[in-house]
Amino acid sequence: MTTTRSQLLPQALRFLGHRKRVLLKLGGWSLLESAHTFLGGYGVAMALDRGFLAGRTGTGLAWLAVAALAVVIGGLATGGVFRGLADLVEPLRDGLVRRVVRRSLDQALAEPAQAADSSVVSRLTNQTEIARDSFAGLVLVARSFVFTAVGALVGLAALAPALLVVVVPPLLTGLLLFLATLAPMAARQRDFLRADEALSAQFGSMAQGLRDVVACGAGAPMAAQTHALIEQEARAARSLARWAGARSLSLGVAGHLPVVLLLVAAPWLLRHGVTAGALLGALTFLTQALLPALHNLMNALGAAGTRLLVVLGRLSPGPDPGPAAPEPGGTPEQPGHAPRRPGVPRVELRGVTFAYGPGAQPVLRGLDLTIEPGEHLTVVGPSGIGKSTLTCLLAGLLEPDKGEVRLHDRPAHAQAGRGADLSRLRVLIPQQAYVFTGSLYQNLLYLCPDGASRSAVDAASEAVGLGPLVHRLGGIDAHVDPATLSQGERQLIALGRSYLSPAPLVILDEATCHLDPAAEARAERAFAQRPGTLIVVAHRISSALRADRILVLDGLNAACGGHQELLDHSPLYRDLVGRWHAERN
Incomplete structure (x- = not known):
């Protein structure tokens, strides 16, 4: 006060x-x-x-x-x-x-682990x-x-x-x-x-x-x-x-x-x-x-x-409670209700080219890719090569200069103005996760237009490894102040929210980069077992090893295949795997 x-x-x-x-x-x-x-x-x-x-x-x-x-x-x-x-x-x-x-x-x-008060x-x-x-x-x-x-x-x-x-x-x-x-x-x-x-x-x-x-x-x-x-x-x-x-x-x-x-x-x-x-x-x-x-x-x-x-x-001494957060709408508890997921979409990229400006070099050039319903794809490549650009194209945030990105045989960017369809179709988790001031329960139900039962919320929290944070905060109804959370804790909340959402397509753009390897593996396994399609921009080699297929971006030509296949045929992938092993050792 x-x-x-x-x-x-x-x-x-x-x-x-x-x-x-x-x-x-x-x-x-x-x-x-x-x-x-x-x-x-x-x-x-x-x-x-x-x-x-x-x-x-x-x-x-x-x-x-x-x-x-x-x-x-x-x-x-x-x-x-x-x-x-x-x-x-x-x-x-x-x-x-x-x-x-x-x-x-x-x-x-008193709180040496707390972030500096700017x-x-x-x-x-x-x-x-x-x-x-x-x-x-x-x-x-x-x-x-x-x-x-x-x-x-x-x-x-x-x-x-x-x-x-x-x-x-x-x-x-x-x-x-x-x-x-x-x-x-x-x-x-x-x-x-x-x-x-x-x-x-x-x-x-x-x-x-x-x-x-x-x-x-x-x-x-x-x-x-x-x-x-x-x-x-x-x-x-x-x-x-x-x-x-x-x-x-x-x-x-x-x-x-x-x-x-x-x-x-x-x-x-x-x-x-x-x-x-x-x-x-x-x-x-x-x-x-x-x-x-x-x-x-x-x-x-x-x-x-x-x-x-x-x-x-x-x-004067005493923390300021700050402004109250707005209550997110449409998130009442509905006993026995779990999120309903629509049909898993087929994702297609047809000759996709994209550049940040008319005179700039393309980040992606003539990319063709099909991601089958229920597939687990990991995207790897050097920094700045276009991995996050690809996730933005898949999420409909960017429109390709040439070619098409299609979900459910519809242009991905055409859905950007239809919020209800989007939240039910796909969810993107970036490196900097979005958490708002409010209760933990409200944060987790943020992408559930029809609500979810407490049992579904508890199951999602347990699946992505959110349990210890829930316990530390004081329960699922505890107040959340984003400024007091670490980057990893914010990512865990965003992962739980996305796991609980009805979206059948989940895109993780280095969404576990602030987690330790064990926590990252647990979260990715949870999403891999969750019904739907999973696309992961890898932060560690372990993410690539868990995928059905791996997409390697090199700025000119993209290669896609399994781990051993890419080791045999992709010099860039061999180099990336060698760097990952060197960093781990």
Whole structure:
């Protein structure tokens, strides 16, 4: 749980309590600012009443000089305020940096096997700077408003107490209205930030797993989940805008209504002894001092205050639960139900040529290949030779420049826009497996439009070797955070999901490269025994030895056959097998 406002308040009071000397210095300079406010309005009033209206031009100019001197005093006070402010905010930034470093080191020592937290850099740089700047802005405007208000109200009382009767009620009403909007405004701001983070996390996870999302026909449910998150953020933004409107109303009541009432009540005030100079001085206090200070205060508390609260909550000890993951649709438990697999497709490549660009050398050239229903084919070749390109062509993610790739006697790429057919026909697992935040059960049923029974899920988990991970996480309903899983654990979840899917064609593009040889062998044997066709891009020679046939890609000519046959007739295959043996030894 993140640090709450009730926890932050005592911390803030302790921080300020240790810096009483700095606060006294700020208070002293701020008193000069209040004197500047007082002399500005009072000097204008006296210049009019005792000078120009009384026929004493020299006296009027002298009082205007006093008002001008107040501006100089205000400038000196502002410089002193900023020097004192630096003594207050820099220790805050240093303390936050120490806290982030200490927290990160403690986490690294407690969980040495855990992946490095890349967000530390953001917390050390961007977020601590946001906290420092926001805190400085809040201190600056809050202090300015308090002392400006004191100077202005004392000035109004000195000119004519009746002015307070007109000015103070709407000022207090607007301030109370504004204070009433702070808590809801902060809550709406937090909702908006969480919705924005959830949407960003969704886009980030989809970008990482885009290839298998498209290949497995999961585009429609992912689009629905993303649309729901977009709508959630839009609702939060609209709610935030409504409360921002309420804040603007409070600014109008506190800042502008006193001016209007002062003008409306001018005849009454004049009848009760208020002079024209006092009225002008009161307008000067309101328009040149109170209204700007109030406007800055409301903007700072409404924006910088909320931002500071959120950032301090993230920098304080305690993990952030993060945005909630969307629930994948169509995955309820259905007792006694197992995925239904359609007929196993015949896969044909007819004269397939593909290049990444008009002027590029073809990655595949005139490739002819037929993969019979139920066959286990392994693809081998040097890095960059076109193995992953071939899997993308089989999955319909790429369209050949020449020739055809056909599944069930239909073009493979023609199915790319029909998500439901795709997820039931083929599934592609790449090297970087896609796992989303949610329960392990939801992840495993991700490619099962009709659901599956718990017994089927347990059987799939046992088949691919997912059992130890299920036990470590706390069961099939345990929460999954992809950031806390290793690459191999993410691959095991993707393997279990694909094993459980109804797709009769499974394409493993080095999908076991992060597993140890024993785990890899277990997973591949499970898929080989699973009804359907299996195509494996090999990561080890053992994968080739387990296949019915082996396809060797060399960029110009492809060779296909059994292990011994290729050893006899393919120099490239002999070389690859020799390298694999050398690496193993």
